[in-house]
Amino acid sequence: MKQTKVISKAVIKRLPRYRRYLGELKKRGVEKISSKDLSELIGYTASQIRQDLNNFGGFGQQGYGYSVENLYNEISNILGLNKEYKTVVVGYGRLGQAMASYIEKNEKQFSIAGIFDVSDKVENEVFKGTQVHAFNDLKAFIRDNGVEVAVITVPRDKGQVVADTLVEAGIKGIWNFSSVDLELPDNVCVENVHMSDSLHALAYYMKDK
């Protein structure tokens, strides 16, 4: 499964966006699209779209364009969205609940196996059909259930402790909402959602308007 050619991060960050727009087109019943038309829709140049896609293979047909359905599927495969990931949410506050219910509703590839909270008081609660467990059971749960992905929605100061536990348990990927940059071994992947960075960039944009 190793990629022979290294794909730049810029390209990877664009892939989910392609997929999102292609999903829309598919839903609207559009069958084919040219890089030019997709360009107008998505806001990248046609040239860039073709470059990006050709990192992974020739998915189009000269003189015709791209099959929307086919391209959607290819990109889904490239992203690894052709399998299911058992997922836990760690942190049963408002954000944890929001993310658990978002995933349940919108991300079919990620199935919520359990929710965990650092405080033990919420133990044995059930959130939308998912059991809430105590943090102490996290490690065993991940191992016993083959959980690959964890969503961290605990406050800043607990982020690293939670991450350490997840790593010990053999987690493969972490979706991190905890506002700290986690120290992780190389074999664990992380995607950070730094709320404050995003909001502060907005403040900057507003300045010279």
Added chain:
Amino acid sequence: MKQTKVISKAVIKRLPRYRRYLGELKKRGVEKISSKDLSELIGYTASQIRQDLNNFGGFGQQGYGYSVENLYNEISNILGLNKEYKTVVVGYGRLGQAMASYIEKNEKQFSIAGIFDVSDKVENEVFKGTQVHAFNDLKAFIRDNGVEVAVITVPRDKGQVVADTLVEAGIKGIWNFSSVDLELPDNVCVENVHMSDSLHALAYYMKDK
């Protein structure tokens, strides 16, 4: 207030991160730091750090380094975090509540003036001291209270309608969690938090590990 020199988006995206680390250092009582030491901490090259900062002015001192406190303040100013932004949250679901309480707690520069919901049933509820209003009152509220920033936490299909209303009311910046790319006039700033894009990038990283 117009920036004479155009600053690239890559630089802007790094500024909040600088500020975050400098804030940490300040809290720990560190008084000065060299670009080399900051580099090791933050993970950008020392050269890049000096380049980035010198887009805005010479904040350091040869042979010494940068004053942590001073640099923190300078970056805060650059980002526009030296003033207060009246803010509304539109969408009173779990995510809306999570973001309202996050902002209240962590983002002193953004003061939550009101929360709005598309359904009218939550009207006159109070969330952590903030009044929840009906969507119908949004436009007038923004105008009457000089609200500059709106956080959109409604589902995908309502995103554009909400944005249109905000624009009509004269909003200046939108922090968008609604998973659609909003159509906005040029004078309105937007920062998108596309949850699914972020999660799907994580899936990609996990593939060849």
Added chain:
DNA sequence: TAGATTGTTAATCGATTAACAATC
């Protein structure tokens, strides 16, 4: 003063765009 470290220019690297031959 000597040492350290910035500010800034120049060199390199990588990513985007343009161009066009291949081909459906």
Added chain:
DNA sequence: TAGATTGTTAATCGATTAACAATC
């Protein structure tokens, strides 16, 4: 076949890194 549009190479552009003179 003619027209359209891809795949891919070459040219351009921009961002990062290296180097070093300025100076505290």
